[in-house]
Amino acid sequence: MKTELNSMKWHILIIIIVCILIIPVVFAVSNSFKTLADAFSNMFNIIPANPTLENYIHVFEKLPFLQITINTFFIAAIVTGFKIITSLLAAYAFVYFHFRGKNLLYFVLISTMFIPFTVIMIPNYLTISCMGFRDNLWGVILPQLSDALGIFLLRQSMRTIPRSLIEAAYLENVSDFKIIKDIIIPLVKPALISTGIIFFINSWNEYVWPVLVLKSKENYTLSLALQMFISAEGGTEFTIAMAVSVMTMLIPLVLYIIFQKHIINTFTMSGIKG
Amino acid sequence: MNRISLKKQNGDNGRAYLYILPSLLVFAIFMFWPLFRTIYLSFFDWNMIKPDKKFVGFENYIELFQNPLTYKILGNTAAYILILLVINFVVPYILSFILSMMIKKGQNFYKGIIFLPSVISLVVGSILYMWILNPISGPLAIIAQVFGVTLPVWSKSEGLALVVLSLITSWKVFGYNFIVVLAGVTGVSQEVIEAARIDDVPMHKVFWDIILPMSSATGLYVFIITIVQGLQYVFTPIKVVTQGGPNYASSNLIYHSYHEAFVLYRTGMSSAFSIITLVLFILLLIIGFKLVEKGVYYEN
Numbered sequence: 001m002k003t004e005l006n007s008m009k010w011h012i013l014i015i016i017i018v019c020i021l022i023i024p025v026v027f028a029v030s031n032s033f034k035t036l037a038d039a040f041s042n043m044f045n046i047i048p049a050n051p052t053l054e055n056y057i058h059v060f061e062k063l064p065f066l067q068i069t070i071n072t073f074f075i076a077a078i079v080t081g082f083k084i085i086t087s088l089l090a091a092y093a094f095v096y097f098h099f100r101g102k103n104l105l106y107f108v109l110i111s112t113m114f115i116p117f118t119v120i121m122i123p124n125y126l127t128i129s130c131m132g133f134r135d136n137l138w139g140v141i142l143p144q145l146s147d148a149l150g151i152f153l154l155r156q157s158m159r160t161i162p163r164s165l166i167e168a169a170y171l172e173n174v175s176d177f178k179i180i181k182d183i184i185i186p187l188v189k190p191a192l193i194s195t196g197i198i199f200f201i202n203s204w205n206e207y208v209w210p211v212l213v214l215k216s217k218e219n220y221t222l223s224l225a226l227q228m229f230i231s232a233e234g235g236t237e238f239t240i241a242m243a244v245s246v247m248t249m250l251i252p253l254v255l256y257i258i259f260q261k262h263i264i265n266t267f268t269m270s271g272i273k274g
Numbered sequence: 275m276n277r278i279s280l281k282k283q284n285g286d287n288g289r290a291y292l293y294i295l296p297s298l299l300v301f302a303i304f305m306f307w308p309l310f311r312t313i314y315l316s317f318f319d320w321n322m323i324k325p326d327k328k329f330v331g332f333e334n335y336i337e338l339f340q341n342p343l344t345y346k347i348l349g350n351t352a353a354y355i356l357i358l359l360v361i362n363f364v365v366p367y368i369l370s371f372i373l374s375m376m377i378k379k380g381q382n383f384y385k386g387i388i389f390l391p392s393v394i395s396l397v398v399g400s401i402l403y404m405w406i407l408n409p410i411s412g413p414l415a416i417i418a419q420v421f422g423v424t425l426p427v428w429s430k431s432e433g434l435a436l437v438v439l440s441l442i443t444s445w446k447v448f449g450y451n452f453i454v455v456l457a458g459v460t461g462v463s464q465e466v467i468e469a470a471r472i473d474d475v476p477m478h479k480v481f482w483d484i485i486l487p488m489s490s491a492t493g494l495y496v497f498i499i500t501i502v503q504g505l506q507y508v509f510t511p512i513k514v515v516t517q518g519g520p521n522y523a524s525s526n527l528i529y530h531s532y533h534e535a536f537v538l539y540r541t542g543m544s545s546a547f548s549i550i551t552l553v554l555f556i557l558l559l560i561i562g563f564k565l566v567e568k569g570v571y572y573e574n
Binding site for chain 1: 287288289290291293294296297298300301303304305307308309311312315322369372373376377380384385386387388389390391393394395396397398399400401402403404405406411413416445448449450453454456457498502505506509510513514515527528531532535536541544545547548549551552555559
């Protein structure tokens with residue numbers, strides 16, 4: 001009885017933390033379906049009394065919103081695809097081959113995770129401008145075609161595959177391409193999926209680099225479009241900003257809810273040294 | 275034995291370089307080369323547009339260290355690090371301990387929800403909190419009014435802006451750190467903990483003498499990413515909410531590099547600031563590793 005009471009106390013503490021984290025999201029969804037007047041006069045009604053779609057309609061009228069969503073999706077999809085392929089190949093080399101400078105190379109690649117973006121920001125901006133990709137989606141994509149985190153996570157996962165399996169394949173002179181396609185990919189599928197989803201979500205939410213590269217509205221991503229509705233006073237466009245927020249959150253949240261277990265497992269793995 | 279046979283069958287390991295090449299190319303062009311180019315640029319006076327750069331030697335660095343603003347920004351950076359560490363390193367540690375010791379039911383449910391904000395854009399987070407914490411019309415202000423309290427205009431107040439921006443960033447960072455720390459803490463052998471509890475070792479001692487040293491590798495990782503990634507994540511709310519203001523009070527090293535480069539167009543100064551940031555990060559990494567080494571030694 002005493003222990004039960006005790007554990008109750010901790011449950012309450014955790015629930016308070018959960019509420020602090022979740023309430024903003026609930027508010028955003030609720031306000032996006034309210035008129036501006038309603039949002040201010042009935043602030044604490046989570047379920048709107050007179051739900052309206054006018055904020056969403058307004059967004060599509062004011063902005064090339066479909067284009068902006070497609071841009072965001074295009075960047076995230078290409079970045080994710082390339083990151084997965086380049087990371088998978090590199091991880092394969094690091095796990096199954098012995099070559100000179102292997103450890104040093106791995107260390108150098110992984111340490112890039114700790115380089116602050118400001119250190120590479122100006123030269124990359126110059127490079128992209130020089131290539132003619134300023135205000136172009138490819139300008140956002142190009143610097144992100146590989147990722148140290150991907151190499152790290154996929155290497156971790158590949159190391160759990162029994163070596164004998166790969167050795168047997170080598171004995172049979174199976175090509176690397178077939179080994180990757182028929183043995184590695186099926187066995188590391190969970191890690192592959194969650195790494196891909198993490199990349200996709202991160203790219204979808206990315207703000208810093210796109211804000212430097214993209215200038216015109218029709219090239220914006222969702223995060224940049226959202227920024228247009230910000231004013232320190234809350235502003236007259238507050239409920240519209242909430243509608244854009246909801247649409248920005250939608251895809252990452254759906255992906256997260258579907259693949260929650262995979263994602264949490266992979267992230268848990270990322271903290272364990274290997 | 276295994277290794278030798280694998281090596282033999284592989285024949286030429288040169289193929290390995292071929293598989294690493296795509297990643298290496300991307301890193302070389304967009305990571306390593308820019309790193310050296312930034313070091314190079316930090317010795318020049320340039321505005322990104324003029325065709326010719328003027329070599330100034332260490333002048334940018336000298337100016338940087340003579341400018342009182344630099345110390346304000348360094349102080350802000352330290353304050354950000356401190357707040358981010360308390361909320362996203364200390365609290366997750368204690369919470370993980372509680373969750374792993376006291377709460378057996380519903381762990382996965384809590385994990386799932388606590389992680390949720392990590393997948394949401396920080397621009398969204400910034401907008402949401404700007405509204406919730408709006409000192410005049412936000413919900414928190416309305417609740418505070420009932421109790422006769424007026425919220426300060428935090429975005430215009432020197433220390434407060436920084437605190438609120440740290441809170442917004444923590445909203446996103448907390449969940450990820452929490453599940454990683456939780457994995458480390460639950461990874462500590464249950465037998466050791468049970469043995470300690472049978473001997474009536476008080477809880478805080480179990481935490482301090484068993485959990486902490488035995489999860490130090492995970493702890494170090496979270497400690498480092500809280501600083502390295504946390505400071506970079508703060509960039510978004512700073513840019514969205516205060517632009518470093520009022521009077522640079524919410525700027526940090528990362529935001530200031532951006533400000534020098536893309537607002538003031540002083541490429542050399544910006545580069546000098548970012549190189550200083552990199553050096554600080556490296557120092558922190560070394561200190562972190564030394565601390566953990568000591569902890570592990572202590573454990574024996």
